[in-house]
Amino acid sequence: MKDKADVVIIGAGINGCALAYELSKRGKDVVVIDKKHIAAGATGRCGAGVRQQWSTRENALLAKKSVEIFERLNDELDADIDFRQGGYLIAIHNEEDMMQAKKNVEMQRSIGLPVRIIDRDEIKEIVPILDPDGMEAIGATFCPTDGHADPFKTAYAYANAAMKLGATFYRFTEAKKFKIEDGKIKSVITSKGEIKTGVVVNAAGAWSSKIAKMAGLEIPNKPVRKEAMVTEPIKRIFDAMVISFRHGIYFSQMSHGQILGGIPSPEEKIGYYTEPTFSFLQRMAYMLGRYAPALKQINIMRQWTGFYDVTPDALPILGFDARLKGFVHCHGFSGHGFMIAPMVARLLAQLITGEKLDLPIDRLSVDRFKGKVVKEKSVVG
């Protein structure tokens, strides 16, 4: 094992892998450690969606800039990440939803997103299998440049590109302890040995609060068990991701033809519970049947669980910690870490190497929870 590095990243999920690439590209000597393997946590369990329609400007901008990177990522990483832009269709159920949708669309259009409000007829034009009555929809918002990418392929593509640039990945290697002197990070002690470093990045997803605690830092993140399911593959019938904030449902057709989706589990729990529940499957099947009656006859192949690493405002925590020199936060993604990873990685690489940042991230610092928090409302799953 290497005994020193410029930066040690804890967590080989999408954000750890993407950051390893962005830092290696800037000439940093990077080590990534993970107690399991690449994309073993939330990345490999997520809904694969890439959405720019957020209610907070911070999330919408991060997502928009990420889509610009996703659009060129195959060339940049010399890989195929299976990025497709079939759009996101977000159901509007009543006047209250409509008011929020109008507010969101106004902000989203002001930053240049081609999002618009559509009526019930247009819902059926975009996704012919949808039943607006079953959905209880009076309309929807639609952004055609939203889409999907393959989370496995994207994480491996970033990791491979990082390794080609000299980054080292140690899988099945757990962070055990930090050596701290005079308020500065000195080294990471892992299950396989000690690595001296001046910069540690906490990209541990649902386990980020444990890593922070090891460094003596409190963060407000909570791991929440989420569930998803996938059906057998069928012929291609729609390209958009369909979601509803009110019903919490999301589903779309993947490139292999399967329908993948999720909905909040009736037995949702905080903590490290990984058991899939039957009540989730019942809820999901019922709601999917209401949204798209034609899907009732197809078979569910498997269901699984994963974690959202949830913060009080559902926005990520990014940047250095004023309390401990060299400690970088890269967590709290609250269910949307995959879709904003390309831009988050670029910004944190700029921050760590002292470059000028493309977007300010001060409002995403760990210090923000002292005051009043503005919550991201557009959350599903």
Next chain:
Amino acid sequence: MKIVCRCEDITEEDIVGAIRKYNCQTLDELKQILRLGMGPCQGRTCLPIAARILARETGKSIEEIMPQTARPPVVPVAIYMVSENEG
């Protein structure tokens, strides 16, 4: 050419190739990289065979490799059959 996963059309060469390229230690990694065991049979045919290949390549025992995350249902089930307000 030896087919290991009939649902996703994966050969022994594909598996050995992925293990060597990525230094895979687990079936979960092979699943992510190749879609091994993600088809309609859900790995009932291919995973035991892939586990033997992985054991041979890594020098691990089958017991170390085989416990893998189970994802229900045991057999594919139609959506309307499990819907909470029907049936």
